[in-house]
Amino acid sequence: MKFEIVVGSVLGASEYVAEALETMLKEKGHTTNCHFQPAIDNVDLTNILLVVTSTHGAGDLPDNIQEFADDLARENLSNVNAIIIGLGDSSYDTFCEGSAEIESIIEEEGGTLLLPVYQIDVLHHPIPEDVAVEWLSNNLDKALNSL
Numbered sequence: 001m002k003f004e005i006v007v008g009s010v011l012g013a014s015e016y017v018a019e020a021l022e023t024m025l026k027e028k029g030h031t032t033n034c035h036f037q038p039a040i041d042n043v044d045l046t047n048i049l050l051v052v053t054s055t056h057g058a059g060d061l062p063d064n065i066q067e068f069a070d071d072l073a074r075e076n077l078s079n080v081n082a083i084i085i086g087l088g089d090s091s092y093d094t095f096c097e098g099s100a101e102i103e104s105i106i107e108e109e110g111g112t113l114l115l116p117v118y119q120i121d122v123l124h125h126p127i128p129e130d131v132a133v134e135w136l137s138n139n140l141d142k143a144l145n146s147l
Ligand SMILES: Cc1cc2nc3c(=O)[nH]c(=O)nc-3n(C[C@H](O)[C@H](O)[C@H](O)COP(=O)(O)O)c2cc1C
Pocket: 008, 009, 010, 011, 012, 013, 014, 015, 053, 054, 055, 056, 057, 058, 059, 060, 062, 087, 088, 089, 090, 092, 094, 095, 096, 097, 122
């Protein structure tokens, strides 16, 4: 399968997660395009959309993914299959709201989430790429079987 990995990050943690996921997916024989500065025109939405994003500000998406999210909300996503991983810190009462925003956009525009959103609390998982790789490895077959 082909994956478009779209990253929202301020401090780099989500980028590490995306890179680790990319390595794992390639090891399993999949193809990946990783977008650290995502632009809707460069993301092939016929592939599986894998969004990895943190939350910043007061529950906001990182700046680098904001325009992509706005553009995504203007698309018809009825043929889009997506997986979302959110990074956040549960000491904020806006825990992982950035990933929740992406989830809302995908659902409102008719897209399909292949798995429930996986939220990583960096307070408890200081190396988020480890749990992200473990989670996606364990759930990939289930996600792909639903296609
Ligand atoms: C200024 C600032 C604001 C943050 N706001 C939130 C927030 O509202 N909700 C949340 O869940 N996490 C919040 N976080 C935690 C980050 O999402 C978390 O540290 C994440 O791992 C950062 O990933 P990144 O390096 O990819 O940006 C905030 C972190 C900082 C430094």
